[in-house]
Amino acid sequence: MKILVFGQIRDNAIEENVLGILNKLSEVFADSEISLALLANQINNDWVEELGKHGAKKVYTVEASELENYLSYPYVKSMLEIIEKTEPSLVLAAGTVFGEDLIPRLAVHHGISCAQRIVDISLDIDNILFHTPVRDDQAMRVTKLVGAIKFATTRTGAFFINENPSGKSPEVEKVEVTFEAEDMLVKHIEIKKAERTVNLKDAKLIVAGGRGVGGKDNFQILKDLATLLNGEIGATRACTDLHWIEETYEIGQTGQSVSPDIYIAAGISGAPQHLSGVKAKTLISINKDEGAPIFNYSDYGIVGDLHEILPILKKKLE
């Protein structure tokens, strides 16, 4: 079986989720041929080598100034060319904002639907099964796609990256694509990077707040506890979006990924977009709502008001 993966580039490197997909595919489809599509203004050979290490047998590259930044039309056009050349049975992309833009469009061109945000992929007798968690991860919907070619995005953070990859240099094939003015109707202006002045990646303890914190000033309670415990504070996107706290503190799919020993989640409901960025040894949560999904992932929890609980916790720990 032939599989094609969209090799998204992020910050001049292969997007980590792509490496996770490669690891998963090598587990599930051991004897399939895995190819990567790399689209860029200029292909960096390090990317190609890294993909080979992680299991790519072949890398198709398209180099063009139009591909310097992700835009739907030129990327769709390039991918369609590669798909035509490779005739894969399965096309995958990480469910990043770009991957989720690309895959449905490619599927439309092949007259088929797509599976979305999968966390697992499996084989039964003659089908590929796609596993997508729904209802705040309370239920699993398994779907199949009817058609010769199948398209899916994976949930970000769903797959582990092989820490000791040992693949060989892949074969590289250049694909020529020409672009017209109509491919550039949407114009890239700029990317405004969120300021990441605080590095939460190495933090051993994080006290993170969600919508339940209730306001800007209330983050002080979290800060006080974090300071006492030599930790850092963090927040969900909802909080940074409401400007309760600077965006540098955002944790989750669109923010930082963290892996502390202890993660104290205060007033966080536990949306998949947030939790995909959290890999903690011990998760402690405090939430007023007993039904909040966060409790399903917690090692310890208190059903209560964080505004009462956190100050008491701090006092007892002093």
Next chain:
Amino acid sequence: MKIIVFIDQIVSTQVKLQGVDFFDPSKVDDVDLVINPTSKNAIEGALKLKNTFDAEKEEEEEGAKVTAVCVRGLKPIKALREAIAMGCTDAIEIADDTLYTEDPLLLAKIYVGALEKIGDFDLVFLSAEEQSSSSYAVGAMLAEKLGLPSVLYAEEIENIDGGFRVGHVLEGGRKIVEVPQKALISTSDSQYFTPRYTSMKGILNAKRAVIPTWTATDLGLSANVVGKEAASLQQVSLTNIVIEKESYIITEGEPEEMVDNLLSKLKEDEVKLGA
């Protein structure tokens, strides 16, 4: 200016229905049916543009029209009345038992059918995603089918000469693009799109509004194109996720007791808080 907003009606995530029950229509009460929160953001986006347009237009010029269209949901008419109460000028319900809306490609085909019947339009708004079913694909599919320039996961919109400058969600920041005036925009739940409340005038309009219902036949679509039999995305199973994680959740007691309880359990398990 004519703006079309496609909205979804969903079962409120606040209901107590857990796991697979959430997706069982027989367990859902009408009061639990709400507009998908990010669909409300889409309505807000359309209304913001309408307000700007109306404020700047010549006196004799007609005001901008925002038409809400709902296909997905158990009682679309309820969602549409709320959309009018928020400020949409009119609404169209698309309801037909043959329509299958769980496959984003079929939904996109139904939307294309609706737009063809509507005729003229300048902009299409819709929600970037529907979180409880983890579905987001319809926006990109619709844009591709229509051949319309698009921006997905918009966070803010600025009017510029000949189009819009739109910031959209991006991992680690925000991306800014420019799209022509005739475009498709899907909205995120950013603060910019915080939905307005319904107004008294809007509620009266909603009560009086005559909302037409279009069927598959009205759209020139048959079951073998948009019915369940035509779906290429098929559900194999839907099961509850049982998490085997052992959790120690304290649900009762005074705040102080609960904290003591937690701390002694952490001590017992040799989990250290802080250095």
